[in-house]
Amino acid sequence: MNQKEIQKLASQCTRFLIGHPKNRWTAQRILAELADWANPDLMPDMYGQGELIEGFEAEIASLLGKEAAVFMPSGTMCQQIALRIWSERKGINRVAVHPKCHLEIHEHKAYQILHGLHGVLVGSPDCLLTLDDLQRVKEPLAALLLELPQREIGGQLPAWQELKAIIDWASQRKIATHLDGARLWECKPFYQRDYTEIASLFDTVYVSFYKILGGIAGAVLAGPSDVIAEARIWQRRHGGNLVRMYPFVLSAKKGLVERLDRMHDYHQKALEIAAVLESFPQIDVVPNPPHTNMMHVYIRGNRERLEAAALGIARETKIWLFYSLMPSPMANCWKFEWTVGDATLDLTKPEIAALFKTLLNRAGVVGT
Amino acid sequence: MNQKEIQKLASQCTRFLIGHPKNRWTAQRILAELADWANPDLMPDMYGQGELIEGFEAEIASLLGKEAAVFMPSGTMCQQIALRIWSERKGINRVAVHPKCHLEIHEHKAYQILHGLHGVLVGSPDCLLTLDDLQRVKEPLAALLLELPQREIGGQLPAWQELKAIIDWASQRKIATHLDGARLWECKPFYQRDYTEIASLFDTVYVSFYKILGGIAGAVLAGPSDVIAEARIWQRRHGGNLVRMYPFVLSAKKGLVERLDRMHDYHQKALEIAAVLESFPQIDVVPNPPHTNMMHVYIRGNRERLEAAALGIARETKIWLFYSLMPSPMANCWKFEWTVGDATLDLTKPEIAALFKTLLNRAGVVGT
Known part of the structure; x- marks a missing residue:
């Protein structure tokens, strides 16, 4: 998939691991909401x-x-x-x-x-x-x-x-x-x-x-x-x-006004996610436990296969995982930044566990 | 009148010598229009x-x-x-x-x-x-x-x-x-x-x-x-x-999209205004004729009385002339910048002549 196809797929997703649903709003929707407010x-x-x-x-x-x-x-x-x-x-x-x-x-x-x-x-x-x-x-x-x-x-x-x-x-x-x-x-x-x-x-x-x-x-x-x-x-x-x-x-x-009071919830969710990811030996979270609503997630495996698996999950479940993996200091180990936002709050612990299990399986990191 | 009262008076006006009516729109109106567009x-x-x-x-x-x-x-x-x-x-x-x-x-x-x-x-x-x-x-x-x-x-x-x-x-x-x-x-x-x-x-x-x-x-x-x-x-x-x-x-x-084609009209209006103002010996326009839709208007007289007269006109006619007069190199001579915009196009030559006649009369620059 080229960048345009990837963007299109992302725009068709309805749920997201990272950030706020609002991060995917159109300019029109944001401006209209602001005018009303x-x-x-x-x-x-x-x-x-x-x-x-x-x-x-x-x-x-x-x-x-x-x-x-x-x-x-x-x-x-x-x-x-x-x-x-x-x-x-x-x-x-x-x-x-x-x-x-x-x-x-x-x-x-x-x-x-x-x-x-x-x-x-x-x-x-x-x-x-x-x-x-x-x-x-x-x-x-x-x-x-x-x-x-x-x-x-x-x-x-x-x-x-x-x-x-x-x-x-x-x-x-x-x-x-x-x-x-x-x-x-x-x-x-x-x-x-x-x-x-x-x-x-x-x-x-x-x-x-x-x-x-x-x-x-x-x-x-x-x-x-x-x-x-x-x-x-x-x-x-x-x-x-x-x-x-x-x-x-x-x-x-x-x-x-809308989000300053949600910091505790975001942080709690980050702690919850880190605990879920800890159960995968192929995944590390930095820092663990997270100090804030943000963490770096390190995954060992083949980059192309991991990214392809994430796109496949997006296609089938309409849940978007991450845009791309970044290199880490270690060979065959990649990372992404996970910022917990309103969209993340909507995902349950079992859902997150299942998503990463599928990701690792499909990428051949662990056997099915 | 203090600045706040002056602003309030300006906001109650319905017509303006200078600029666009849109320059006086609320944030809400501008954002809603932009969202629609x-x-x-x-x-x-x-x-x-x-x-x-x-x-x-x-x-x-x-x-x-x-x-x-x-x-x-x-x-x-x-x-x-x-x-x-x-x-x-x-x-x-x-x-x-x-x-x-x-x-x-x-x-x-x-x-x-x-x-x-x-x-x-x-x-x-x-x-x-x-x-x-x-x-x-x-x-x-x-x-x-x-x-x-x-x-x-x-x-x-x-x-x-x-x-x-x-x-x-x-x-x-x-x-x-x-x-x-x-x-x-x-x-x-x-x-x-x-x-x-x-x-x-x-x-x-x-x-x-x-x-x-x-x-x-x-x-x-x-x-x-x-x-x-x-x-x-x-x-x-x-x-x-x-x-x-x-x-x-x-x-x-x-x-x-909306205004690039109006430059000719704005300039024509500026030429028209300069011609009207020329008939007042107490007023000079620089440059004359205007090269663009902008000109500096110099008025001889007492600054406070001129500004007070402009506010009086605003109160009675709901037409806003200018915010304040700036010093010029000459004593008892003040200037303001006139930029022709959509609001200006709405004023006729006789109206502009009458406004400045009233202004000069009330400021005691010329006898009634």
Whole structure:
């Protein structure tokens, strides 16, 4: 099957292992739903000004316990800007980041090329950054960026005490702390603390609205008022002070209202799935148990046969498993990222067990 | 009246001198209209990929006679990126710009701070840049940026022969030419040439969709395939490769379909308005006759009384004149920018004459 046929098959499915059913909605359906949901008197924003966007910024600032917040089109923009501001304030152009953070691997090194910042890579690529790792850094740092949970390693989170120790280490050295909270919403079940308390560890926090919350696009940077005021200047420099962002802001607000209370359920489902998958010796889950609603699922076997088996299951059952398998460090072992969303909640433990049994059987990984 | 009362009054008006009625629509109405207009099968884009966004890029590339095009959230992003690419290709970090171009006055010098470019200011702030001005430049240049029409001076356009001579001067020196075409759509009646021919003078062209076309937000950069491919990398660096932009793209496409053919009517109306205003000795129009659907209207008198008179007219007639007057270089002379749109077309010559007669009378500029 070519990509188009695969997309078509996916669109014919009615149930999905991963994410929200809404992730497969048409543009028309999403826009119509958003129009219905909007306050009928709401006027569009204008270059960041307007009731909706300003009110939403205040709402997120309050939720995170920060003085101020600014809505931006992307997290890429939020994070570069936060680090640039901290770098100038500290008079140091070095920032400590994990080797698999978004800035390092997904932004074509913009923090270096646009902002003249130098990344000091801390920790092993496949593990969380630790206090031990930091203690080995011998250079002055303007800021330390932590990602909670860390997506590229399956959504892992440091224990609260380790996290506090890391923050203390930075504070004692007057190193600013910035949180990549692209998936911060998903941390609550693990830490059993509210967002204000988690965010209070950091000087600036970025959060996203189009991942688990299901918004169209958009992000917020929150922090001290003076930092956020300066961030608005950098936002304009980046070309991110858009004339209008209400479709993004509305969908972000709607996502927050509808899904913020579901994080516990998503996490419980992830724990349940990990327990089911544990019964297959050919499958590993990382981290196990999952720290959030996300995990990496490693499967040993032949990639083409596994992918073909997943497509066959989709054709017959209208249940979509995953798009494609990614390589892992081990030969004949492949992985996919499983993010539990509304669609996942709809699948029972026996169904999930049966699906993976069929998958492994058909791919010839285990005998029937 | 405070700003809130002024906004309320504006929202109660039913007719407007400036722009489109749609500019005063609620978010709900715009989103619902967009949902209705969308192809029912259309799926959201994903990081710049998808039928709608890729098709629209191809459509704009073709309309402008360029090999390729990329949709970005803002023109600020498009233009910095185009200049950065030309600068690197030429190995020169200087770019020639007009002192009142957008990069120089509205972007907090991002082209310098983010991209390390140096602006060589060419021409007088209140006039179009000329071949004469350029011939006085004695430094090597990577690129020349021209804005057609030039917004900050009332939408002025150079004569076609002058424009060609400027481009020839640049080409002979292997200086790349970039068009700030934020309002390129409005140039057609003046040049009586199609967009392909106008754009053919330039190596790269930026166009906008939320001004005269009435879209929500968004811009396109068009040019050679290799430049546009590189621009996509810079777009990601800027944080502008958004996960989804379909509300912007849909509204841009809709605006193009609905309004591109109205440019002649808008321009004719601007000529008509300028002729009406000419009969008032207290009013000047710049440029006169208008080159496009835009003009600067200068009024001599007391600013507070003029603004109060405009609000009084709004209250009584439900016709909205302008938001506020801006200072001009002359004492007791104020200006506003008049962009002819769908709302303007609805006002007759006698109505416009009567409105300004009342305005001047009430402000005490002329006796009743």
